[in-house]
Structures are given as structure tokens and as C-alpha cells.
Amino acid sequence: MNPPSALSVSAVVSFLREVLEANEFFSDLWIQGEVSNYSRSQVGHRYFSLKDANAALRTVLFRDNMSGFQLKDGERVIAHGRITIYPQRGELQFVADFVRPEGVGILAAKFEELRLRLEAEGLFDPGRKRPLPRFPRTIGLVTSPTGAALQDIRNVLARRWPLATILLSPALVQGEQAAGQVTAALKRLAKEPALDLAIVARGGGSAEDLSAFNDERVARAIYGFPVPVVLGVGHETDVTIADLVADLRAPTPSAAAERAVPDAAQMEQALRSIDRQMASVARGALAEQAGRVESQLRRIQYAAPDPVGLAINVRSLVRDMQAGLERRCAADRARFENVAARIDSLNPMATLARGFAIVQKELSGKKPVVNSARKVKPGDRLSVSVADGAFWAEVS
Template sequence: MSNPNIYTVSRLNSEVRLLLENEMGIVWLVGEISNFSAPVSGHWYLTLKDSRAQVKCAMFKGSNRRVTFKPQNGNQVLVKARLSLYEPRGDYQLIIESMQPEGDGRLQQEFEALKMKLAGEGLFSQIGKQPLPEHPQRVGIVTSKTGAALYDILDVLKRRDPTLPVVVYPTLVQGDEAAIQIAQAIGRANERRECDVLIVGRGGGSLEDLWCFNNEIVARTIAASQIPIISAVGHEVDVTIADFVADMRAPTPSAAAEIVSRDQSHKRQQIDTRLNKLRSAIQYFLSGQQHQLTKQLHALEKQHPQQKLNEQSQRLDELDSRLRNAMQRQLNQSQQHLERKQHRLERHSPTEKLSGQKIKLSVLEQRLKTAINRDITARQHQLAIAAEKLDTVSPLATLMRGYSITKNEQDKVLTKTSEIKKGDTLVTRLSDGEVRSTVI
């Protein structure tokens, strides 16, 4: 056992867990929820599966508090997770850090991936941004010819600078073909060189509605444009990849029109422009810092005691589940054993035997009564015969025929006269009584 190449099971699982966590890091995963459970500890345990495979997952309560929906079996979700290994069982699992429905989550994941990719290539850098012309001679608008954004831009330009020429490059701004058409419209404007600033955008909408402005083709076309471009997509809260790549971001299409139009507030517009640039720079800087902070937090979490507590809590949940199952099995077995004993007891119950014995006793009692009656009758018959015989030899019968019996005072039967003397008292026994007499 002193050989360092010989592993114990605990050491093997511990090193495999560290290897998985350090090498794989954070992964994004799409799958269907099954076997979802939420014990009293507050943690969530589930399985993510597709048509060919599955993986066990745990989401501790510190993370699942941020989930904005209630997961259920059958939900398709996108999760951000850390690959790990549950050492007590040797099962590899995912520790989920965030979860969202697959549709929104997938688009957000693609957004973040493209954002990091283009940022890494320097497409968001302020160094490559073109300054807007101080006094535009002609403004190009790349948007839908029937959309509200076009009418908002034209209305602002007409109100603020009605002499400013406008060229519209119509295009789809929603759907599968929109990204190609937007890129073609920007390319067409660059080929014609008839505008010195372009407004590219549309009105507000959902993430799916604005998705063409998160397309890599559109982003690279904007970055390669020789004409300065103002991105004016959606409302102020909407942010797209086009906003980061463009030379300037306007919070709305109307705001973009105000930026390019000339009026007495031109200086304020310049300030707003610089403020927008500053905001973009700060946002880009904060995005980078957030990314670094996230990496550092992940590294810290690997060493944080909360991870051990989560693992122990998961182990406790598992043991609690096993204990409940064992107790239920034991209870079921005891119930079955009790039922078998009760059945056997019923089969050997004295009630049936007692009932049989009662019947038997009743029969015997009847037989005894019959035998006693028969015996009494027989004995009465015998007694009658004996009485008759006794009566035959009884002295009373003799007395009834006229005979008597004489005794002296000593109760001696007298049979001779010589046995009597003068003055003796005699007792004569007749059939119906006694007579006393004195000899004279």
C-alpha cells in the first residue's frame, strides 16, 4: 500500500473529480429534465437527457434561487454547469449554476459566444471606430420600408433638419433572410458612396425579433463599412451585437435621427455622442472585467467550503432517501409478516375448536342424561323388586296377619313364658302400634 501507483477508491474518485473540474471547467448543455426532485434541503436533483444519453445533475439552493421558472419533468432547458464527480458513489455529475428555457437560453448563449468571439478579434475596440461627420451631407437609412422605425426617423429629421437629404435602403429586419439583406443593403450603400453616415436599425421587439442584428455576417459587414454607422435597434434596453460593432449606438431610431440632424442643440448632441462612446467603452470594459471576475469566482468556488457543504448536503439527501426507502421496506416486510402470523393464528384459533367441543359436550351431556335416566329407571325397578321381596319376609306382614311381637324392657323378644316374671313390663308390637302391659 505504500506504492504511490496503487490507488484507494477514495483517492481515485478525489483525483478524478479534480481532473474533471479543472480540465473541463464550465460547459453549456441542452437537454430534457427528468427525475426532478426538490427535497427539504432546498437543493434540486435532476437528470438531463436526450434521445441517446443522460447525465445526473445537482443545482444547489444558492444557485436555484435565481431561476425564474419552476422546472418540471419534460422541460427542455439550457444550463450552465460545472462538470464534477460525486465521490461517495463514483458518479460523474453536473453542478448547475444557471438554468433557463431552451429557446431564450440558446439565443442568449449564442449571443454571448459571438460577443466574446468578436470582442477577442477587436471588433468592439474604440480604436477602430470611425468618427461621425460633424455636418452630414446625406443620411442613409437601412431598415424596413414599412416599419415604424423609418417613419420615426423621417419625422425627427423633418422636424429638426428638413433640408437634410435622405436615402433609404429597404430591407427585411426580421426573419431568416433578414441578416443577408441587411448586409447587402450596407454593402450597396458603400458601393454607391452617396451617404456619409448610415443609420441601421428597426423598432423594438423580442430577442427573436431582433436576432438578425446579432448575426455574425451583419456584425462583420458593419465593422468593414467605410461609411460610419449608427446602430439604432429596438428600445433603449435592447442591446445587440450590431450596437457593439457600430461606430455609435443610439438607444432608439428617433435618437439616431437626432444625432445626425443639425439644430441649436448640436453641442449637446456632441456631448451625447461622446457620452455614448464613453458608455460603450465602460460597458465593454465592465464586460471584460465581469468575465475575469466570473473566472476568478469559479476558481474560488472550487476551493470554497460551500462546495464541500453542498457535497455533504447532497450526500445527506441521498442517505435520507435511502433511509426512508429502507424504513418503508422494513415496514412492508413487518406488515406482511404480521398478516401471515394473523392468518396462521386464525387457522389455529381455539374458537373453532371450542365450538366443536361445545357441540361434543352437548352430545355427551345428552347422552349422560339419557344414561342417568336409564340407570335411575333400572334402579327404581330393582328397588321395587327388592321392596317386594323385602315385604314378603318383613315381620310387619306377619303382624298384619294377626301376629304380634312381645319384648321386655330390655328390648328382648320373648319366646317363652318362662322368660316372664311377675311385675315385668311387656311391650307388644302390633301391626299398627305398640301396647304396654304389666304382668300380675
């Protein structure tokens, strides 16, 4: 049997490092202790130990994390970060990304760490906050089904905007399971295609009671929600991470409902005022147009001709036209008779009627007129036309 081969130091250290970094517990730690052996490198990294009465843990805070924060030996702090192994020395090391004095409390420190991180990602950017719909028809509501916030919101919506439909997505809003349930409730509402906006609400309480709304999962669910989100959690002085991410923050659940919808009574008054204004404008416009019509009518009446005078003028024109037509017809008749007489005088039939005749020579289908004796010879066949007919003759 072959003896087991020896492992290199690098392999063992790398394996231990991988085991530590793969463990979720060691990747998200909050540690409190006293700062000792503090030093700062030329590039700005800060090195120190976190210790208590029984142990010490080497710690590094890189310059990109909290660059302006100052530390000193003997100060008690709360730090957030992850555990790893520094391979070059094989030492266990705590890589911190957030440090605060211990006096602020763990909840406040966690709040500040998450706030800074999400702010850097742009989740609180005012430019991404969406305006609320003016007349929402379907409103999603995430709150406890047994809390007073639900009834308060229903009362406000029924009074101010009864046209809206409320879709309740129930969730615990306090306790260890609250953050997960609020996140799941938001995800259920996000699937509603007709949703116009959502309200996330709960009543007042201590900082521990409101801790679900300082949870990163809730913050990201609000950030990624498809329609605007109004948050009404706690009292006016309570500010949570969810408040900073929401499109609109309200100090209480009732205030969230009031800000989410218009006031139907005010809308009715506004519509009545608009109606009166429109009626007044319409009456003024009609009066102005009526005045213009009357003015134009008077102008037309003044400019209209006298019918009696027109009738007299028309009859006079008719008489003048008749006389002119008669004169024109008489002149045309005289010219016609003169032309007819001239045409009659040129009519060959009239000449024939006076005893003349037209002599034509038959020649190959043609009939040339014979106007000289020299154009005929004995035996020629001639056609002789007189006033009442024609006959044949032969030259002998």
C-alpha cells in the first residue's frame, strides 16, 4: 500500500480559504471589538486587530471602503465584512467593508452599512423615482391582514377615491419572517397586469419592530417593482431603507392612502367649476357670434338692391332687347333677300329657262361642255340639257 502523498502548504491554505469563503455564515459577519495595532499603508489601506479579553482577529479595511473614516487604537467598534485567509502568511483575516463606533448600536450600524451600499448602487436616486398615476384604478396593498393599517387605508380610499379596486397581498410586517413575507407579497402583486400602483404599510413601533423594512430583500423588491410604490411605515420620524427606495414616502399608512389617490370631493368641485367656466365661455362666444350675425345681416340689408327698381329695369331691358332683335332680324332678312337674288341670278337653271341649253360631249364616260363648233365633228354624240330635261343628239 502506497503511503499518502504530502500536500503543499499552498494547497492546504487554498483549500481552507475556499472552505471559509464558500460558507455563507463567514461571508456576512458583524463583529464588535477593540481596535489595536492600527496602521495605515501608503496607498491608504488600514490594518488593525479587533480584540476582546480572550482573542484577537487580524483585520483590513481597504481604501475604497469608507475612505474618510478615521480609526485609533483603543476604540471599540462594530465592523461588517467577511472571513478569509491571507495566503502569504497563512493568517486568518477579517476583510471589513464597514466600521462604526460601538456606541451607535448594531441596528444603527446595519442600517448605515446597507444605506451606503444601496446608495452607491443608485437605488435611492431621485431621478429613478416614478410619478404616481393621477387616477389609479387598481391598487395593490401589502400589509398585515389583521393590523389596524389595513382598515385605516380602506377607510381613506373609500372616502377619497371609491372608484379604485384594492388587491390585498397579506404579509407579516413584524418578526423574523416579516422581511421574507413582505418580499413574497410584493412579488405576487408584481404579476398583476392591471396594477397601477402599490402601497406597503404598517403602523408604528420600535426600531426592532420596523427591522423588516430595513432588509435588503425588501429594498430590492421595491426597487424592481413594475409600478410606483408608496410606503407608509411607522410614524413620521421613522425612516427605513424601504422609505428611501420607494417612489413616495408617507409618514403613516393613512397618509400613504391619501397621497396615493385624488380626493373625489375635490375633483367634483373642480369639475363643477370647470363646467361653470365652460358654460360662461360658451355663452360669451354665442353672444359674440350672434352680434356678428346681426351686423352682417344689417350690412346685407343695406347692400341689397330694390326689387321694384330691378323689375322696372328688367322690363326696360327686355323691351330694348326685343327692339334690337327685331332690327337685327330685319337687317338680316334684307341681306338674305339680296344674297338670294344674286344667287338666283347666277343659277344656270334660270338661264336655261330663258331658252339656252347646255351641250355636253359624250367622251369615255366624261361629259365635257361644248362651247365651240370646232370641238365637235360629224358622228359625235351630244347630250343637250334644257330647262325641263335633257335629250341626245348626233352631229351630222
